[in-house]
Every structure is written in structure tokens, then in C-alpha cells.
Amino acid sequence: MRPLARHADWHWATVQAQLVLNSGDLGVILRFYRRVHGLNQTELGALLGYDKTYVSAIELGKRTLDDVGSLRRICAQLHLPPHALGITDPADADHRAMVQFGASTVRLAEIARQSGHASEAVSELWPLVARLEARLDDGHCERDVLHLLGRARIGLGVALGNVLPEERLGTAAHWTRKGLTIARDFNEPQYNGYALRMHGNELRKAGLRGAAVDRLSQAVALAPTDEARAAALPLLARAAGSLHNGPLFDRVVREADQLLDRVEHTSLFNPFALHEIRLRGLIETGRVPAAIRLVENSPTPTTTVAPQWRVIELVTIAHIMLLADDLGGATTTLETAVGEATAQRLPHQLQRIMRTAATRLPDVQGTAAQALERLRGEMAA
Template sequence: MTQPDDGTAAPQRPSPRHAAWRWATPEAQTVLATRDLGRILRYHRRVHGHNQSETGTLLGYDKTYISALELGKRRLTDAHALRHIAAQLALPAHVLGVTDPADTDFRALIQFGQSTVRLAEIARQSGHASEAVAELWPLVARLEARTQAGHTEREALRLLADAQLGLGTALGNVLPEERLATAAHWTAKSLPAATFFTDDALRTTALRMHGNELRKAGPTGAAVSRLVQAAALAPNRESRAAVLPLLARAAGALGDEGLFDRTIREATRLLDVVEHTSLVNPVALYEIELRGLIGTGRTRAAIQRAEHNAPALTTSVAPQWRVIELITTGRIRLLAGDTSGAAEQFHHATTQARAQRLPHQLQRIVRAVGDSLPTTRDAASDALRQLRAEMAA
């Protein structure tokens, strides 16, 4: 092993991925909070495995000057020089005590981005997923470009993960089935950040949302695996309650009767002890239970369950969930031989899916009715063609 020129053993070179995310770690945040240039330089050298000569070459100084800065024997106060060092280390200038337009832009980006993510989720939950995509796409592009340029501030990386999750989930609402892998792709891009931060709440959210998009895209086994991980990592019962309905849905789609039954029972129990949301509520679980019973080969049980009235709303349900429920109950009525009731359910589902621009749900209707209700099938197919034309334009 070569020895560095500052008298200490040279650390082993880190992986490129670790070095690229150097400023996102809790340890780095502690170092940066001191605004001590010497400590920051030492930390940067340790993470990269650089000696003082290599750091001097990066910054344009000789090793003796780097040593003096690290030991506190020299103080650097020139704003231009500090901006230069911040740029070379991929840090916002304010960390080194310099406030300039670039730093103001960074702070504005974080504040604007956080608001954009929140508003996009509200839009998606309100049945305006297309608008959510339009808001999130440029934010994600800007943040990814910043990261690729070497700027890996913790705030920006966390915001990027949240924005990628929001974008993928919104795309999962507006894309047709053959393109749902794109939604899963975007939610997957959040997983490295979630893993790197070792934040169980973020990891649970990322795995939950990615698992649900995987289920919609087709790899149901992989979806169940992600959702099982999410449930195991959930830091509290509220987080676990948010995972369980999606895990039950994926287990039903996989045909895993045991996992489905265990999950739906636990999710139902948690309804009594957690605050209801647009997903964690009796109406959503009712639909998931019906679909899961069919998916696990218990059609008669599903029909018997549907004979009871659907539970009353205890909280607002996202409009797309109403469409999902109409399709599932329409399918149950069709299986029970109630073609008139099924046609009515599918008609309402088609109208709402068209209005909300939900091609995947229109495809579910076409598949559910098959040749049993040709008029209903044709109406859903026409609505789907119209949406495809709009998307192509």
C-alpha cells in the first residue's frame, strides 16, 4: 500500500457510488454544519481516498497549503476562492460562509420542489394525475441534471427521491397497461436514495410505491417481495397500515391465498387504530378483499361478500379508487349472473375513467366484460382509443 505525503495511512479507495453520494450521509452533515474548511477537506479526502497532493491538484493549491488549511494554521476568507473550493467539492457556497445568487437559487429550488411534490400528490389524489405528471417531470429533470453534475446535497437527493416516487405513481395512473413499466422504472429510481439514507420511513414509502407499480406492470412476484420488505421495515403502525392494502392486493393477484388472508385480516384490524386515508379505509379494503377472493379462486365467497352493502365512507376516497371499485363490483355482478347490474357498474366506471384519463382502468373494463357485454366492451374500447389519440398528440 502506498503511503500518503501527510504522514497517515492512505485509506482504501471508495466505490464511485459511495464517493458520488458523499455529502448525503449523516456524518457529512455533521461535518458541514461546522463550516470548518479544514474538517471539510479532511472528510473529502477520507471519502475519496485522496492524499493532500491530490486534493491540492483538484483545488489548484500545493499540499503544504492544504495541510495548513486542515490544521487551521491558515484561514481562507476570500469569497472568490471559497466559491471555487465549493464548486470543486460540489457543495453549495453557503456551507463555506459565502452567500451568492447560486446559493439563493439552490434554496429556492428546494422550497419550490417540496411544494411541487406536495401539490402534485394532491392533484393526483383528486383525479388529476396528468397535471401531477406535468408538474413533476421538469422538477425531476432539473434535480437529476444537478446530481449528474456532481451536486449531491442531502436535501436535493431526498427531494429527488420524493419527486421520482411522485412522478412514477402519477404515471401509473395515466399510462396504458403496455407502458406501465415506465411508472415502475421511475419509482425504482428512488430506491438507491432510500437505501443510502438508511431512513426506514423513506425506504418503506419507496418500496411500497415501487411494489404497487410493479404489480400493475406485471411482475407480481417481484411486487409482493418489495411490499413484504416495506411492511417489515415500516417504523410504525401507520406506515405498516399504508403498506398492507397494497400487499393484500398483490398477494391476491399472485394467487397466494395464505398471504392474502393474513394481510387483509391485519389491515382490517388496523382500521380501528389508525387514522383513515384515501387508501386505508373500509371502502378500499372492501374492493381489495373482493378482488383478492377472485384472484385466489374463491369466486363464490366473493359473490357472497358482495351481497352485503359496501361499507360507508369514513374519509374521502380518491376518484380513481371509485373507478376501481366500480370495475371490481361490476365483475362480481357479472360472475353472479347479474348482467344488468354489471352493465350499469361498468357504464359508470367507463364514464369516470374517461373523464379522469385512466387508460389502464378502461383496459380492465374491456378485459373484465369480454364477450359477455359487447356494448359495454365497445364503449370502453372507444373511450380507450380516444385517450390514446390524445396521448399521441
């Protein structure tokens, strides 16, 4: 049985361990612990303060242990959650409540991020991740804890990817990687695919384009449903474009187009978002005339689009306007983008605006630079 990590007690997170813990049978639990750790009954007895005969009797069901103090000591020594042995423990009850409500915290943080409130998402997820990691450091590695921690780490990384400037985006990828490390050990294609696509996208934003394409290609390959595939394809198309891989970009976009009529549209997978991805990919793969021809054909959103997507699209369109020598249109578009990026606290998009305006629109670049410095000051404070 491959451990989930090098932590000595992560065996409690395996599927088999969950079945053992759910039995509530101390004898079964002790036998499982001995087998995983390669201990004989004498060695386990020494760990718990019992002789071999007593351990054997418990494992065979010939002796029962009802003393709460002894059960608490066994839980502490074996890093067992007290409720597994029927013990009422305030700290354990508080932890279980945290896990229950933690799932809601992750969901609400994702809603906040997609609605343009990534800073609030970070504020909600930091304390949850800290508490779960403290639980881990104490040796309590139940499956539900790890599952939630993986999702919380990923959510934190993605939210940070919205609020951090480009030079610090490696931090966002660091957190999504930590989430992926956990997800890979759960035999759940949906979970693993989710972790791969979130990490892949943060790698792209951090400039690690080849690694991003690799992770996102894995996410597409693992996708168990059309919906999961649709969630990964736009991100893979964007990464392929950033890698200047025209054939891969075209293939992925064609596949995404084929799914548009078969799956429900989301904040990422919809004609509006795919239009922006197509425009940027055409530029990045050296097909500027095609991007200029396409820019006027922006589709009407078919679903609620995340506010940051509006800023992303504005910057991309302004870039194409500059390539078409439409300085007036580019100026107006980028000024609107600066206002929205500032209101939504999106430093990465302000940096995109600065690069886009750098050579031909110095006044717009200066305005974006001032807005970025104000955001930096707020983050430093």
C-alpha cells in the same frame, strides 16, 4: 462508509458529510474530502492549485482563506454547495429555494393525484425531477437534494401509474425504482418503507407480481408504526391476490382488519377500499361464491375516497355481477365506470373494463375501447 451510488461525489449526502458541511470550516471540509477520496495533502493541493504546506496550514487552522474567487474555485473543484463556505451565489440561492419549494411541490402533486388529477401531478413533478437530476449530473449531491429527488421520482412514478395504459406501466415502475434506489441509502425506516410500498404497487400493476409481493412484504416488515403498517397492508393484500396466493391474502386482510379500529383512516386504508380489495382477492384466489355473497355488503365510506377508487370498485363489482349472470347490472355498472374513467383520464381502468366486458358485453367493450383510443390520441398529442 458505503456510497449512496457509484457517482463519485455522492459522499456529500451522508449524515457525516452534513455535519462537516454545517461546520463551515474549510479545514474540516478538506480533511473529510481527502479521507473519503483517499488523497494525501500533496494530491489535494495539486487538485486545488496549492502546495502541500498551504493545504496543511488550512487544515490545521493556521491559515484562513477569505478570497471569494478562491473559495468559489474550491467549491467548483470539490462540488461543494457555495453556501457551505459562506459564499453568496445566485445560482446556489436559486437552487436552495427550489429545494425548499420542491417539497411543497411533491406534497401538492400527491394531493392532486389522490383527488383524481394525476395528469396535473405529472406536469408538476417532471420539471422538478429534471432540475434535481441536472444538479446531480453537475456533481452537487447534497443530502437534501437526494432526499427530495427520491420522493419526487416516486411521486412521478405513482402519478404515471395512473395516467399510462397497461403496456407502458413499466415506465411508472422504472421511476419508483429510481426513487427506491435513493431511499434505501437513508437510514430512515419510514422513508424506505414508503418507497418500497410505492414501488411494489407499481410492480404489481406492471404484471411483476412476485417482485411486488417481495417489496411490499419488506415494507410491512420495516413499518415502524401501526400507521405505516396500515399503509402497506392493503397493497400487499392486492399483490397477494394477483399472485393467487390465498393463504397470504387471507393473513394480510385479517391483519388489516385488526388495524381498522386502531389507526386513522386514509384514502387507501378504510373499510370501503378494503372491501374492494377483499372482493378482487376472493375472485383471484378462486372463491367466486364468497365474492358474490359479499358484493352486496359494501360499507359506507368513512373518509374521503380517491375518485379513481370509485372506478376501481365499479369494475370489480361488475366482474362479480357477470360471474353471477347479472348481465343488466354489469352493463349499467360498467357504463358508469367508462364515463368516470374517461373523465378522470384513467386508461388502465378502461383496459380493465374492456377485459371484464370482452366475452359477454361487446357493446360496453367497444365503448371503452373508443374512449381509450381518444385518451391515447390526447397523450400522443
